[in-house]
Amino acid sequence: MDPNGKIALVTGGAMGIGFSICQELLKAGVKAVIICDLDKQKGEAAVKNLSVEYGKDKVKFIKTDVTNSSEFEDAFKTTVGLYGGLDIVVNNAGISNDRNWEKEVQINLMAVIRGTLLGLQHMGKDKGGKGGIIVNMASICGIYALPPLPMYTAAKHGVVALSRSLGTEYHYNATGVRLAAMCPGITSTVLYNETVNNVYEDKWGEEWDRIRAEMKEQGPEYVAKGVVQLVRNAKSGSVWVSEECKPIYEVKVEVTKLVE
Numbered sequence: 001m002d003p004n005g006k007i008a009l010v011t012g013g014a015m016g017i018g019f020s021i022c023q024e025l026l027k028a029g030v031k032a033v034i035i036c037d038l039d040k041q042k043g044e045a046a047v048k049n050l051s052v053e054y055g056k057d058k059v060k061f062i063k064t065d066v067t068n069s070s071e072f073e074d075a076f077k078t079t080v081g082l083y084g085g086l087d088i089v090v091n092n093a094g095i096s097n098d099r100n101w102e103k104e105v106q107i108n109l110m111a112v113i114r115g116t117l118l119g120l121q122h123m124g125k126d127k128g129g130k131g132g133i134i135v136n137m138a139s140i141c142g143i144y145a146l147p148p149l150p151m152y153t154a155a156k157h158g159v160v161a162l163s164r165s166l167g168t169e170y171h172y173n174a175t176g177v178r179l180a181a182m183c184p185g186i187t188s189t190v191l192y193n194e195t196v197n198n199v200y201e202d203k204w205g206e207e208w209d210r211i212r213a214e215m216k217e218q219g220p221e222y223v224a225k226g227v228v229q230l231v232r233n234a235k236s237g238s239v240w241v242s243e244e245c246k247p248i249y250e251v252k253v254e255v256t257k258l259v260e
Contacts, residue, residue: 001087001088001132001133001178001231001232002029002232003025003028003029003030003088003228003231003232004028004029004030005029005030005031006030006031006087006088007030007031007032007034007079007083007085007086007087007088008022008025008030008032008033008034008086008087008088008089008090009033009034009036009075009076009079009086009088009089009090009119010022010025010033010034010035010036010089010090010092011036011037011064011066011090011091011092011093011111011115012036012037012066012092012093012094013033013035013036013037013043013046013090013092014035014037014039014042014043014045014046014061015037015039015042015046015189015190016189016190016220017092017137017184017187017189017220017223017224018035018037018090018092018093019046019220020219020220020221020223020224021090021092021223021224021227021228022035022046022050022059023050023221023224024221024224024225024227024228025088025227025228025231026050026053026054026058026059027228028228028231030058030088031058031083032057032058032059032060032083033050033058033059033060034060034061034062034075034079035047035059035060035061035062036062036064036066036072036075036093037061037063037064037093038063038064038065038066038093040061040063043061043063044061046059046061047059047060047061060082062075062078062079066093066107066111066114066115067103067106067107067110067111069114072111072114072115072118073118076118076119076121076122080122085123085129085130086119086122086123086129086132087123087130087132087133088132088133088134088135088231089115089116089118089119089123089132089133089134089135090134090135090137090227091111091112091115091116091119091134091135091136091137092137093107093111094107094108094137095107095108096149096152096194096195096198097152097194097198098149098150098151098152098198098199098200099198099199099200100198101151101152101200104151104152104155105151105154105155108152108155108156108159109155109156109158109159109162112136112137112158112159112162113162115134115136116134116136116162116163116166116179119132119134119177120134120166120175120177123175123176123177124174124175124176124177125174125175125176125177126174126175127175129175129176129177130176131175131176131177132176132177132178133177133178133179133180133230133231133234134163134177134178134179134180135179135180135181135182135227135230135231135234136159136162136163136179136180136181136182137159137181137182137184138156138157138159138160138163138181138182138183138239139152139153139156139159139183139184140183140184140185140186140241140243141153141156141157141183142156142157142159142160142181142183142239143157143160143183143239143241143251143253146211147204147207148199148204148205148207148208148211149195149199149204149208150200151200156183159181160181160183160239163179163180163181163237163239164179164181164237164239164253165237166179166237167179167180167236167237167238168236168237169236171236172236172237177236178234178235178236179236179237180230180234180235180236180237180238180239180240181238181239181240182223182226182227182230182240182242182248183239183240183241183242183251184218184223184241184242184243185215185218185241185242185243185244186212186215186216186217186218186243186244187217187218187219187220187222187223187242188217188218188219188220189220195208215243215244216243216244216245218242218243218244218245219245222242222245223242226240226242226248229248230248238250239251239253
């Protein structure tokens, strides 16, 4: 899909990777990007910053708690009402806090499921839409085991599985909506920098520090540029990694059919 002229909705778009994704989508020519975020102050600041370069009519902020089903649904309805449709959904909102793992799972997995279903509802050809793409933000932890962050890892594995399952031909043929999962490696954001303080047990922080020392950090712009690549070209159900400032690459996961 060529992003030019399209309508995009990005959760957690007020800062970090989400903000960079909004920026890169605007660079790619989207007609408008809707930032859905819980932080009103940062959301309005993001709109102000992006509007200076891309125009005030190209960016809108909708205060959204992705764990609140009615509030999340209203964000989609508002977007479609304002622009007459929706083409791109990026489920990016997330936290990293294994000490508060129930909230972590609510945001990192359950809200991604909800955002995916809302995207299918509003873009699916079987629902009267014109198709589109949903990019779900997972993590390198979604394809590997990360000992110090087991609950975070479990949620991100779920995001990958969701994207692969709803991205199969069965669903794509019915909806015309592609799904893809992006798995960032260590990326310099506020969320990442706070992770070491949020491991479930303090002693696990030492293992997290060891892992971090062995990996090269990247800026959020590398992930964001990769997301635009997925919007343009990703095959439905595909899983991609962005790490260490390198070009993104696809992870080939063997598909086992239950029924031949």
